[in-house]
Amino acid sequence: MRIHYVPTVLLLGSALVLLLVAGGLLLKGQVVRRTAQRFRARAVAVRATVVGLEAKDLSLGGEPDTRYFPRVSFVPDGAAGPVEAQTLTDVPAPPPRVGDELDVAYDPERPERVDVAATQGGLEGAGRTWFVLGYGVLLLALGVAAAWLVLVLVVWTS
CATH class of the missing domain: 1.10.287 (Helix Hairpins)
Incomplete structure (x- = not known):
């Protein structure tokens, strides 16, 4: 050989x-x-108002799957005024309308990091793509x- x-x-x-x-x-x-685990461990739940909605079409060669990411406004604990931020996660269908209230969780160290509280169930999606x-x-x-x-x-x- x-x-x-x-x-x-x-x-x-x-x-x-x-x-x-x-x-x-x-x-x-x-x-x-x-x-994601650290974020969820320190996240503070709050009720926020939807001020906008961004639709994103995700597709992997097939039909696009539309996901909705709300822009919300809320007042963090101890803050003088409201914070407006885009959520890091999408909302379950059907999407909320502008003016609706939504349960979110935010990072007290960085209030602009907001997650939709309805997606707080598990961490199986965190890092999945990687x-x-x-x-x-x-x-x-x-x-x-x-x-x-x-x-x-x-x-x-x-």
Whole structure:
């Protein structure tokens, strides 16, 4: 059996780089999830008035899925005046109208960070995109390593 060094270095090197990228993406997902946990641990619930609504169409190759992110106005504890902020999360359907009241949670350290209280149930969505990307790149890295192994066992042993 003869090892071909250029394809070996290219395939195993790219597999290693992809593993590092996958690790970085998974680490970013963990950071996002921890940030969401800290936000929810210190968040203060308040009733806010919807002053605007932004519709965003999200699509992954299929029909767009419209999500609504309200702009709300509320008075944080100890503040002299109201704060107006865009929510970090979308609202469940049907979306509220301007003038409706909505339960939100805000960060007392940064009152412009507002989350819709109806989405406070779980953290399963926090960092999900980073985890999916990380696992996808990890599979790609394993596929590149498997391709090298096939070359070694099938092609180069002939």
